[in-house]
Amino acid sequence: MTATREEMACQICLSPLNTLGAPPSYMHPIQLVTDGHEPVPVPVNQLDTVRRSCDFCGDQYPMWTLVGGEVAAVAIGPTAGLVQNFGQAWAACATCQRYIDDGRDNKVVDRAVRALGLGNHRPARERIEQLHMAFLNARQPGRTLITTTAWPATAITARELPKVRDRLAHFYRGNDGLPAVVAMADARQAIAAGLDRSRLFWIDSDFTDLAEHAAAQLPAVTISRDLMPATDGLLVWSRPMTQRQIAAASWTGTSDGWQVVSYRTIGAGLDDKSLQRLREQVGWLTPIRAAHVDDQQLPPGNHPTAALIATWLLIAQQAADITTAAIDKSIRKTYARTNRPAPEVRIVRIRASRNTTPPGSPSAQGSPRRSQSSRFWVSGHWRSQAYGPGRALRRPVYINPFLRGPDDAPIKLNTTVRMLSSRKPKSEDHE
Numbered sequence: 001m002t003a004t005r006e007e008m009a010c011q012i013c014l015s016p017l018n019t020l021g022a023p024p025s026y027m028h029p030i031q032l033v034t035d036g037h038e039p040v041p042v043p044v045n046q047l048d049t050v051r052r053s054c055d056f057c058g059d060q061y062p063m064w065t066l067v068g069g070e071v072a073a074v075a076i077g078p079t080a081g082l083v084q085n086f087g088q089a090w091a092a093c094a095t096c097q098r099y100i101d102d103g104r105d106n107k108v109v110d111r112a113v114r115a116l117g118l119g120n121h122r123p124a125r126e127r128i129e130q131l132h133m134a135f136l137n138a139r140q141p142g143r144t145l146i147t148t149t150a151w152p153a154t155a156i157t158a159r160e161l162p163k164v165r166d167r168l169a170h171f172y173r174g175n176d177g178l179p180a181v182v183a184m185a186d187a188r189q190a191i192a193a194g195l196d197r198s199r200l201f202w203i204d205s206d207f208t209d210l211a212e213h214a215a216a217q218l219p220a221v222t223i224s225r226d227l228m229p230a231t232d233g234l235l236v237w238s239r240p241m242t243q244r245q246i247a248a249a250s251w252t253g254t255s256d257g258w259q260v261v262s263y264r265t266i267g268a269g270l271d272d273k274s275l276q277r278l279r280e281q282v283g284w285l286t287p288i289r290a291a292h293v294d295d296q297q298l299p300p301g302n303h304p305t306a307a308l309i310a311t312w313l314l315i316a317q318q319a320a321d322i323t324t325a326a327i328d329k330s331i332r333k334t335y336a337r338t339n340r341p342a343p344e345v346r347i348v349r350i351r352a353s354r355n356t357t358p359p360g361s362p363s364a365q366g367s368p369r370r371s372q373s374s375r376f377w378v379s380g381h382w383r384s385q386a387y388g389p390g391r392a393l394r395r396p397v398y399i400n401p402f403l404r405g406p407d408d409a410p411i412k413l414n415t416t417v418r419m420l421s422s423r424k425p426k427s428e429d430h431e
Helices: 094-101 105-115 122-136 158-173 188-197 205-216 272-281 306-316 329-337
Strands: 008-010 018-020 025-027 041-043 062-076 081-093 199-203 233-241 246-253 257-265 285-294 320-324 345-350 376-378 381-387 393-399 402-404
Touching: 062 094, 062 122, 081 094, 094 105, 094 272, 105 122, 158 188, 158 199, 158 233, 158 329, 158 345, 188 246, 188 257, 199 205, 205 233, 205 306, 205 345, 233 306, 246 285, 246 306, 257 306, 306 320, 306 393
Parallel strands: 199 233, 199 345
Antiparallel strands: 008 041, 018 025, 062 081, 233 246, 246 257, 257 285, 320 345, 376 402, 381 393
């Protein structure tokens, strides 16, 4: 890839592609093992996930983009020379970055040698060291967080949310860069201030299941201030949501709407020292996408914020029981030392239902439209409902799966439905 060309990745395997010639053609990297599919090139800025690796050691979870010297290697054969251009932007994993920050470049070389299985092959080590030092000796200041790495999910508990929020705000106020695709260059300070003010919401596993199912069918919804549970908020689901694997979302009020950011969790699988450094410098969350949503905007149902909008709607229609989590004493003391009020985390669960047939349905009114000899499950779906002054406004409400038919009729056994419970976890420690 050259600096003048847009970086492309394969839409099928999400791997960055090599670009050859003009007009360009695209090919998978030679070392990449695929199922034999042809590359389907798309710009990387259209993807939430790109399967990169660390350019120093090959680790599959790169963390930072560094800019250094333009590095090329020339291999001389019997008939001609082969030039491989490594470029001047390299990806670094959390551990290689830690060694680089600490001035231990030899440790970075050691990791590469071990990853390649070269053992004590001294000439090979020397070639690797030459490549690394050609880049590092010309390294430019600064670094940019890689937001497209497909990290394994990290569980965040309700009790951890104040610490997660504070670390995220600290990162936004720092000097480490974010890629242009995140599109928040001018909003970082405002988002950090919004996080300071934000209400904290932790969504339990059953409610997460419900929200994901509802998001997949979400109709277009007009965004308004009465839809949201708070003007500024940070919301974390118990597991990543939808195909986009969104683990959390924040929203920050502006003069004409909200800045909404989607996040994935980071750091799973790192060794203790690298994980501690990561938590100190970045935290638990990395932004995937950011978007400004205008007041009264009508985003489509497949909008990147669909999971968050569906969760807002479910909370607004009183489908949720909201309780308060116990906060660790150490976090309360930290807040007290800085004269901040003790943080409050709201745990969102499914409100218990007393019947399986929604109000207003024919069977609930006792006057079915036709005689039925059996009961059957109706899948969860959205329904338009009137609300507001004079009930002149319309808003989608989600109807949970329910049984339709006479109460004393047998249930059809050829229908499968996913039921969501309203049980509370046995222990708050797992929240």
